[in-house]
Amino acid sequence: MRVKDLKKKSSNRVDVSYLRQFGIQGFGDDNLYPQTLRNIIAASSTGSECAERYANFIEGNGFKDIRFSEYVVNRxxxxxxxIHALVCPDVGDFDGMSLHINYNIFGEICELNYVPFENCRLLEEDSNGYVAKIAVHPDWSGKKxxxxxxxxxxxxxxxxxxxxNPRKEVVLSxxxxxxxxxxxxxxxxxxxxxxxxxxxxSRAxxxxxxxxxxEGLANVKFRNVRCNFLSAGIVITKKGQSIAGEDSSGLNDNDGFSDMLGKLQGDTNSLKMLEVEISSDEEKPEFVDLSSKNYDKEFSVTDASVVERIYSAYGQEPWYCIRIGKVGFSGDILEDAFEYYNSIVSKQQRMIERAFQKIFDGWYEVANPSNDYSVEPLKYVRNAAVSNNSRGGI
Structure with missing residues (x-):
């Protein structure tokens, strides 16, 4: 099918509109795209696991120059x-980052602070296509x-x-x-x-x-365990007889039966037995089997495909193969997986490295004499005991 035939069936992933009352570009149709996206990730156990691993590899072991990484940057x-540790989850979740820079009276950078990326919005472009300011609000949902x-x-x-814009004449003006x-x-x-x-x-x-x-599959599993009928069955006896059972309270009225239904639902009430008295002439008790429907099996294919696609979106196929048992769990395989995934996050690491270099090239003093802003990648540590001098891996 041709591209133009599909355009009516597809839509923009991120809607951008002009919010006249603030003079900004809206981030999503409700201006809450990053907040909504982060909530979706957090609600998915697989998604939050992959996002956390992605952010951890972007952070690595921090900047290679340890003296620079320990340099104090604000009051x-x-x-x-x-600051680096705070920025990496934003880069992982949104593929973006924001930092606040303060200057002294000489127009030199003297302070650096982290600003959550979801708190920032772009102003509308001017006639030259230039965005002059960033609009920052602590919570665009207005709930904070x-x-x-x-x-x-x-x-x-x-x-x-x-x-x-660190140019001194611009800052002074x-x-x-x-x-x-x-x-x-x-x-x-x-x-x-x-x-x-x-x-x-972002990847998410x-x-x-x-x-x-x-998230929906997790809710189904929860309700299947907590709300499903897991009782062993019903014993029907003649009125006046008594059969010893785990639950043999009288159910001669509708209210009592309704109350008992609630007591037979969920995992804590599983395999209980319900006794029902009838006013007929049967001599022997009758047992009616209650076989509940297991809804987990109905979604097993969906569950597997959803997990696989989330892992694939984050480029974490090695961990998915280990998870499903396609490959063995060994030090060599994990070492290869670490090396592979370090190449996946190298682009995001370079974004962070360039950002810090831009800032500290205009710092009021020499904060990084080595001029090395590279991030040390994570390495798989085979030995459980790591020396005190090593920064290790995960």
């Missing part, structure tokens, strides 16, 4: 390594509170911060325009794997349907 005492009051999504609660260094809000370094001034689309986006299905 709160955060180190380069602390401070001092007991909700932080509503209003223009007065949004910080409009200049985009990163921004400080002057703000009315002095005490009123200057600094700059935001906003990076997207989707391109310049484009909201990114391609399997959001599968992740939501994974």
């Amino acid at each position: 709160k005492g955060d180190t380069v390594d602390d 509170t401070r001092a007991g009051k909700p932080l509503q999504v209003k223009k007065e609660n949004i910080d409009f911060i200049d985009v990163f 921004q400080i002057e325009a703000a009315g002095g260094i005490e009123y200057y809000k600094g700059q935001i370094l906003w990076l997207s794997g989707g391109g310049k001034n484009v909201y990114p689309r 986006d391609r399997v959001v349907t599968e992740m939501s299905t994974d």
